[in-house]
Structures are given as C-alpha cells and as structure tokens.
Amino acid sequence: MPDKSLRVVVIGAGMAGILAGIKLREAGYSNIAIYEKAATVGGTWRENTYPGLTCDVPAHHYTFSFERNPDWSQHLSSGAEIQSYFERTTDRYGLHEVIEFNTEVTEALFVDHLWQLQLSDGRRDSANIVIAATGVLHHINDPKLPGLDCFAGRHFHSARWDHSEPLEGQRIAVIGMGSTGVQIIANLARRGIEVSHFVRNPQWIMPVENGNYTEAERAAFRADPEALAQAMDFEGYSASVERYTEALTDPESEGSWFMSQACRENLTASIKDPKLREQLTPDHEPMCKRLIFSPDYYQAIQKDCAQLVREEIVCAEAKGIRTSDGQLHECDVIVFATGFRPDRFVRPMNVAGLDCVDLEDLWSQKPVAYLSVAMPGMPNFFMLNGPNGPVGNFSLIDIAELQWDYIAQLMDLVRDGRCLAVYPSAQATQEFDQARVEAAKKTIWYTGGCQSWYLDAEGVPASWPWNYSRFVEAMKEPDMRHFVMLKG
Numbered sequence: 417m418p419d420k421s422l423r424v425v426v427i428g429a430g431m432a433g434i435l436a437g438i439k440l441r442e443a444g445y446s447n448i449a450i451y452e453k454a455a456t457v458g459g460t461w462r463e464n465t466y467p468g469l470t471c472d473v474p475a476h477h478y479t480f481s482f483e484r485n486p487d488w489s490q491h492l493s494s495g496a497e498i499q500s501y502f503e504r505t506t507d508r509y510g511l512h513e514v515i516e517f518n519t520e521v522t523e524a525l526f527v528d529h530l531w532q533l534q535l536s537d538g539r540r541d542s543a544n545i546v547i548a549a550t551g552v553l554h555h556i557n558d559p560k561l562p563g564l565d566c567f568a569g570r571h572f573h574s575a576r577w578d579h580s581e582p583l584e585g586q587r588i589a590v591i592g593m594g595s596t597g598v599q600i601i602a603n604l605a606r607r608g609i610e611v612s613h614f615v616r617n618p619q620w621i622m623p624v625e626n627g628n629y630t631e632a633e634r635a636a637f638r639a640d641p642e643a644l645a646q647a648m649d650f651e652g653y654s655a656s657v658e659r660y661t662e663a664l665t666d667p668e669s670e671g672s673w674f675m676s677q678a679c680r681e682n683l684t685a686s687i688k689d690p691k692l693r694e695q696l697t698p699d700h701e702p703m704c705k706r707l708i709f710s711p712d713y714y715q716a717i718q719k720d721c722a723q724l725v726r727e728e729i730v731c732a733e734a735k736g737i738r739t740s741d742g743q744l745h746e747c748d749v750i751v752f753a754t755g756f757r758p759d760r761f762v763r764p765m766n767v768a769g770l771d772c773v774d775l776e777d778l779w780s781q782k783p784v785a786y787l788s789v790a791m792p793g794m795p796n797f798f799m800l801n802g803p804n805g806p807v808g809n810f811s812l813i814d815i816a817e818l819q820w821d822y823i824a825q826l827m828d829l830v831r832d833g834r835c836l837a838v839y840p841s842a843q844a845t846q847e848f849d850q851a852r853v854e855a856a857k858k859t860i861w862y863t864g865g866c867q868s869w870y871l872d873a874e875g876v877p878a879s880w881p882w883n884y885s886r887f888v889e890a891m892k893e894p895d896m897r898h899f900v901m902l903k904g
C-alpha cells in the first residue's frame with residue numbers, strides 16, 4: 417500500500433512552491449507543509465513591483481498547464497497581473513491550509529532517514545521529503561556605491577521598490593541595463609519623468625510587440641478552451657523555444673544568425689543619432705547575456721526627459737551621482753537595477769545530508785546538481801529550478817512542471833515502499849556536470865564575449881547547455897542506474 421502519510425515539506429511559496437503544493441495534494445499526499453519566509457505567496461512576483469514590470473514570456477505560456485487563464489489582458493503580462501494569478505490559484509486550490517507564512521527554514525539536517533528542520537520562529541519539524549522551491553533570482557546584487565550614505569534622496573534596489581512617494585516631478589537615476597533597467601526606463605520616460613540611465617555595458621534588444629487581448633477575445637477563451645488552445649498555438653510556441661535554444665547552444669546556426677541580425681537591425685533602425693547609437697552598441701554578441709525583449713526602450717531613451725550616461729560611476733554625493741568625467745548628475749532617487757546573485761539557491765539555509773555532507777562543501781566551488789533537481793548525499797531532497805537548469809527567455813513554469821514530473825517519480829519510490837530515500841550517485845552527478853560544462857563552453861553565453869549572471873565563479877555558463885527537447889527527454893523518467901536507494 418502506498419504510504420500517503422509521508423511528511424513532505426516544501427520550502428517557498430513562489431511559483432514553484434505553489435506548483436509543488438497543488439501536485440502533492442493531487443497525488444494524495446496529505447501530510448504536507450509549505451514554509452514561506454514572507455507574508456504572501458508569489459516569490460519574484462511579490463518582490464518585484466517596479467514600474468514597467470512585465471514578463472517577456474507570452475502570458476498564456478507563463479501559466480500553469482492545469483490552470484489556464486483566459487483573462488490575461490495583454491500578450492505579455494504585467495507583474496501585478498501575474499502576482500494576482502498566483503494569489504488566485506493559491507486560493508482556488510485551498511493551499512492556504514498548508515502554507516505557513518513568515519516562517520523561514522534555516523536548517524535541514526538528514527538524521528535517521530528524516531530531514532530535521534529548524535524554523536525561524538524557533539519551532540522544529542521533520543520531513544521524509546524536502547522540496548526546495550526557493551527560486552533563482554531573489555538575493556539582490558547591491559553594489560556598495562561609495563558616498564551613498566551622503567546622498568540626500570531616496571535609493572533602493574529594483575526588487576525593493578519604495579512606493580512611498582510619487583515619481584512625477586522627481587529626477588530618477590537608474591543604474592543597470594538588464595531586462596529590469598530597460599523596463600523601468602521605458603515606463604518612466606513614457607510618463608515624461610526625468611530619467612538618467614547609467615549603463616556600464618549596453619545590451620542587445622530584441623523588438624517585441626505587446627498587444628492587448630480584447631474583451632471579445634477573452635470572452636471567447638472563457639467560453640471555449642479550444643479557442644484558447646488554438647490562440648496559444650502550443651506547437652508553434654514549442655517550435656520557437658526549440659529554435660531559440662538551438663540558436664543559443666549553436667552560435668554557428670542559422671537561428672543564431674537570424675536572432676543576431678534582428679537585434680542589430682533593431683538598434684540601427686530605432687536609434688537615429690549616430691553618437692547615441694554608438695553608445696548603445698554592445699561589444700559582445702547578441703544573446704551572450706540573457707536577451708532583452710523590449711517594445712519601447714529605444715524610443716524611451718531618445719525622449720527629451722531621458723539621458724544615457726556611459727561614463728563610469730565614481731560615487732554618490734548629496735545631490736546625485738558623480739561620474740569619471742567629473743560631472744555631477746543631480747537626482748532625487750537612485751534605483752539599483754543591478755540584478756541578483758544567482759548562485760544562492762537554498763542558501764543561506766544550513767543543509768547537511770548523509771554522513772554530514774555539508775551543502776557548503778558540496779558547493780564550495782559552484783552549485784552542482786544532478787539534472788538540476790537533486791544532489792549526491794542529499795537523500796529525498798529535491799529542487800525545482802535548481803542549479804544549472806534551463807534559464808533564459810522561456811517559461812520557468814514549464815521547466816518546473818517538467819521537473820516536477822521527474823521528481824514525482826522519485827518520490828513514488830519512497831511512497832511505494834521501494835526505498836526509504838533516494839539520491840543521485842556522486843559519479844553520475846560528476847559525469848553529468850562534466851558533460852554539461854563541456855557543452856556549456858560551446859554556447860553563445862560562453863563564446864559571445866560577455867560577462868553575465870549566467871556565468872559561474874569559473875566563468876562557465878551555469879545553465880542547461882543543450883536544446884529544449886533534450887531537457888524534455890531528460891525529465892521523462894529517472895535513469896535508476898544513476899541513483900542510490902537507501903533501504904534502512
């Protein structure tokens with residue numbers, strides 16, 4: 417008889433934690449808890465509230481496959497709309513019953529086939545299985561700008577947006593030209609707000625349109641799931657993801673050339689002033705950094721209220737930012753759109769597995785995982801969107817769902833009594849990672865001549881380096897030759 421009383425603890429109630437909670441209940445697990453360190457669900461969509469926040473994955477594809485949303489208002493959804501989708505989904509599946517908010521898991525120790533968990537409020541719990549759904553980009557990169565303490569205005573990171581005062585009438589300095597900085601500048605300049613964009617290295621931008629769904633379209637989607645499926649064009653979308661991953665992983669491919677041309681033409685066609693165009697021309701290949709999609713950044717930066725600053729930042733002073741040419745750029749607000757530390761994952765949680773294998777030792781050089789979902793010596797500890805998995809311009813919801821199907825098969829081994837715990841062997845993990853690193857060095861992220869958050873401490877892209885269909889194939893079924901089963 418399957419043992420449905422197994423205690424399963426999920427860490428994090430962002431997109432992946434919500435997915436895990438729903439799937440666990442569907443599978444009949446009744447002894448579950450989701451610990452969430454914040455006061456609400458949503459993860460990255462709860463934390464990021466900056467003006468202009470938009471997901472550049474098409475709305476209907478950035479949606480759980482089992483919880484379609486006919487009501488997306490735009491082809492690319494706003495952050496607020498995505499956050500309310502996750503809140504609604506949490507309510508709809510009754511997940512509040514199992515989520516404990518304001519509760520961080522600070523320690524997980526594997527003792528006598530159980531994970532002993534320490535919670536931030538002093539309580540303890542123990543679990544047969546732990547699912548880490550702790551997200552990728554949630555530890556902010558907050559550069560220590562000299563003189564910031566003397567700055568008379570407000571300053572904050574893009575993921576900690578201070579909404580206490582209106583921005584109208586203020587002069588805003590935005591540091592950083594990733595997807596975030598680009599979206600903020602486009603939004604503020606469209607509203608006529610005075611903005612200075614401090615860009616250390618310009619990035620390539622792929623043009624994209626973001627239309628609205630009409631009320632008639634949404635009504636049709638509500639009335640007929642078939643109409644929604646047709647509009648979503650699953651096959652077309654999968655084919656485009658496949659082409660895109662081929663372009664990334666084979667810089668010599670036709671797809672890579674096509675994407676590169678589209679970015680170059682976008683810059684040439686959009687920026688009229690040759691000096692500004694030169695200042696916005698990256699020194700690396702398109703797609704080397706995570707590709708930015710924007711319908712309106714180039715128009716925004718050419719507005720009278722916007723200025724691009726390429727000079728190096730020296731320090732902050734009371735009235736603004738001083739650059740290496742001696743100029744003081746006066747401003748009222750400094751926004752750090754400077755990205756995240758992507759190598760944290762479950763950290764700072766203290767994790768020790770079998771024979772006291774410490775996560776910090778296991779990851780002393782870089783985060784390593786078998787197929788990004790599990791680690792040697794960490795029995796029954798599974799990760800969604802863990803290290804070196806697919807990241808990039810496609811739906812992390814889709815990736816997490818595929819990973820879930822894989823993890824569920826490993827959990828079934830425990831539930832069905834075939835073992836007490838399961839984990840990948842050190843050898844399989846090492847061989848996988850060697851192959852991954854070798855392939856990663858052939859991708860545009862490595863050969864394209866840039867620094868980016870994709871690169872690990874050794875300068876190797878920390879991502880899935882093959883195409884999308886290979887990932888789908890890998891997630892179909894665990895190869896049990898690569899796993900160790902503990903039987904008591």
Ligand code: NAP
Nearest residue numbers: 470471472559592593594595596597616617706753754755
């Ligand atoms: P990011 O891509 O890492 O970009 C950070 C920017 O800050 C870069 O331009 C970087 O310059 C600059 N920077 C960092 N430290 C700096 C310093 N000390 N001085 C000056 N400039 C500095 O971060 P992000 O824009 O927040 O995006 C992170 C990721 O979040 C994206 O790649 C994406 O995966 C996700 N995201 C997705 C969406 C979406 O639409 N789906 C939207 C926003 C974010 P250098 O290039 O010179 O290092």
